[in-house]
Amino acid sequence: MIYTIIKKNSYQDSINLMLLTNAISATEGVNKAQIMMGTPSNKDIFRGAGLYTEELEAAQPNDMAIVVDTEDEKLIDEILVKVDEYLQNQATTSAGDEYETVRTWDKAIKAMPDATVALISVPGTYAAEEAEKALDLGLHPFIFSDNVSIEDEVRLKRKAHEKGLLVMGPDCGTGILDGIPMAFANVVKKGKIGIVGASGTGIQEVSAIIDRLGEGVSHAIGTGGRDLKSSIGAITMMDGIRALEAHRQTEVICIISKPPAKEVRDEVVELLQAVSKPVVAIFLGEKPTQYEGNVYQAYTLEETALIAVDLAKGNEVKPDYNTGLYEVDHIELKPEQNAIKGLYSGGTLASEAAVLISDALGLGTEIKNEDGYVLKTGHQVVVDLGDDKYTQGKPHPMIDPGTRANFIEEAAKDEHTAVILLDFVLGYGSHDDMADALLPSIKKAVSYAEEQGRKLYVIASVCGTENDPQDFQGQRKKLAEAGVIIKDSNNQAVRTALAIVGLKINDVEKVHVDAAKQEKEYNFEVSKEMEALVNNKPSVINVGLKSFTDSITAFGGRAVQFDWRPIAGGNEKMRKILNLLNNYRR
Template sequence: MIKTIIQKGSYQDSVVLMLLTNKISAMPGVNKVSIMMATPSNKDLFKASGLETPELMEAKSNDMAIVVDAETEETVGQVLKETEEFLKSQSKGSSEGEEKHVVSSWEQALKKLPDANLAVLSIPGMYAAAEADRALDENLNVFIFSDNVSKKDEIYLKQKAHEKGLLVMGPDCGTGIIKGVPIAFTNHVKMGKIGVIGASGTGIQEVTTIIDQLGEGVANAIGTGGRDLSAEVGGITMLDAIDAMEKDTQVEVVVILSKPPAKEVRDVIVKRLGNYEKPVVTLFLGEKPEIHEENFYHAYTLDEAARIAVSLVRKEAVVLDPWKPSVEEGFKREDLRTIKGYYSGGTLASEAVMLIKETAGISGAGDKQEGYMLNTQGYTVIDLGDDVYTVGKPHPMIDPANRIVCMKQALEEEQTGVILFDLVLGYGSHEDMAGALLPGIKDMMEQVKNQGRRVYFVATICGTKADKQNYDLQKKKLEDAGVIVCTSNKRAVETALCLIGHPCHEEEKTIEPREKAKADKVHAVSEKVMELLEQKPRVINIGLKSFTEVLEEFSCKAVQYQWTPPAGGDLELIKVLQYLRGHKFSR
């Protein structure tokens, strides 16, 4: 039986509802369930999953819709009870003091925290641009976790921020560290003397956690959003952050990293770094530099970038990492075994593709099937965080189900020699991903054993000892089950390649002299941006309550803005209101 419950005017965050859907799906007697806001796009998702009903179609965008296919009316009652308890736990403050810092409007937020200097947005993308613009009007720097913000709006917001002497991090910016304080999906990294600027959330996580593992720390890590280095946006946030990091007295070494940028933007950034006052390490994923320059180092992998930064801050020589995979057995090259990689981090998946293609001699990406980063000659690498896998579903950092399904499919191919995967720890991630994955992995290991086959499981853990998931315990659980665990993605991929008879070979780079370019202009930085980097942030958090909880854990001043869509979520009316306020957003 299919039952629809509409809770009118009950706005809830999409991430919260995904977690709730995940919880309800596991209940006995529930065949299928979807819990989302009844927006037009979400109604399409309900329809695609076979849960379209007349009551749903009549609901408004600001209504929460529960559509459940259950065995009995009693089960439906249990679903409603669980839903009510879950949402109550999400909205309830952990203390009376916390409740005092919850507001429902900009006016209340600014009254509670008049010296706020950062707005963090994790609301639906269709509304995020307008709220970011309001934040800029209030002279706040902005961190936009939200995705689905148009590029036109991104350019408008970043140009406006630049003119006002502010930073816009994002949109679709998942990771940041300000004065040692983690923002959004970030790890608990030691405070230190290294600064990171990245157009990649998991790229920042990988570099900062390796720095932490090596005993150093990070003062600031500025996420720019993945499109910042596109030709249209032009690296506005990246360039402003580069200027700020140069003047940040806490930072002695700067790491710049990005997914493949537009060439013209890359060239502008490299030219700017040509007269940089501090040692800098660059990583443009996909490029394979053959040399370093004095105080201007060029990495091939995230692991290398982190290790160079640590060497520089310690005033040590920059040398090739001597580590090699410790593989006692494995397949021979002529066995023609392949690797199947299933990632929750897009940049980690891209790095894996790069290393596999180079070492195994693969050209092209193969089949351009949607959702695959590599799918050729039996090799597969998938970013399970891609939209094709996450629309209407929890991210793989939160939910292990989709990854287990993919791994089981990999075993159907006799060619499969290694199953490669990541565990990304930190704030926002699953509390025990190793524990959640292991029942499925153990079943697969037993299956191949009974078939007289060998398939190796290799994992990389992106995390620190201080992360709430307990890094050492996650590692031990996997190793006790027979998984080979590596401390970085590079090492995991190299181990996987070695297991199928394709050892990696890395050449030592020479360090060439560099003639420092003359600055073509004065790179001024506003007091507002410098204050953001040099003090703990004072935050108005608009969206996910868990972000505020982390900020308070780090003794930051923070106000939780319990946001709901304006004008009842009516996009046409919102456009009118924006026009009256003088904002020119695309829709």
């Protein structure tokens, strides 16, 4: 029996509701549960989950919809008590916060007149409108929200460029501004290496390795994953490069890109050749054969970090950073066991794994994402479980182990599986103890394979630093004690997996050549707003997820919490009318 409860005018952010859904779903006697706001897109998710009811029709975007499938009607009262207790705990926690909470942009600016950044994590339907308001107020939007149209992204980035501002995102999962972790980010020492890149686990992997090698990061400016598409033209990346060129404390610049449009990539490289500082660039999927001028192109994220650290320390750059011992002793595999199953929570880490495995298979290094699978050939699989396909109405796999646990157990049932390859991403926003959360499924998978007379190898890398809240060494120790092979980077983990199934990558030693003569002159002057962004600790108006203020205030930044609610109660027609009126007034 499916029961529906609508709580009128009870807005909660999506992550809180996802975590609440997990808690309710774990209640004995509950077959299935889903708790979301009553938006049209969420109603579609209810339909897809087989939980749509007539009562949902009347739910508005500002109403909380609780749908429970259970045979025990008496459980509903217990569940409602749990929901009320959870919401009360959220309110109590918020009451003890050290930052000011406001409900309008006017009050936010009044509370923090020197604000520089608006961190936006509202539902994607509303994110572009809030980012536009931030631009009009002279703020740099950091758009964590996804599901922003590419047309809105182009419009916002062009407007920002004209105003001397920077749009970070959309779908900007990670950033570091003057040593302060933003959104999902690791605790990285402050230093002289600046990063501009696709804003997720690529930045996290590179910045965490830099930290563990004893260097630090000045800024990590997230671009969002689409910035180097031809329709956008790398607006954020190129303005970010200019900002780091003008930033005195940044001595080395790193560029991290998912597979780009070629013409955009070439334009970015031309700009990089014009800067005065050494640059390390990785365009995922490209296998470079040379370093050109001041631009040192890398093949892997680990190599990106290693080159950057050598440049920062004044060391000579090596022709190849991928030498290492990846063999595992006493391999026991059946003849049919030749497959690697890469089950990733990090999209860029998944893409890197797919590139390396594809290369070792002789299939080239170009990859594409189809329904979250960045590699699917024969029995070889690499899947990005953070893809929209797997996170509709569910927490991201960095927060919740459920989806990945199921994939781990299913991978063990394939008689061709030799290796399960995993990433564990630490830092603010991520699960408190993902090793502990996934170990039951890992042990179950290994035991199942043993029962079938097969040995299953599990290899993992832990992306994090010694100062992350999850205990970096503790996570590694738990996994190692359970028999998981631990490697220091995703690159090393993939190469070890390849060695187990008898494959290897043919690496090339890169030669250093002079850069082609520059035919174009670039202006590296930046606006006073851009100078304020890179030369000061961020003062942030946090529009959306309250938890994002934790890392900002913990590391010396300032924050005002904008307690956002959908305009006009989420009524689409009224929302558009009010926005038109506001635009007219401006």
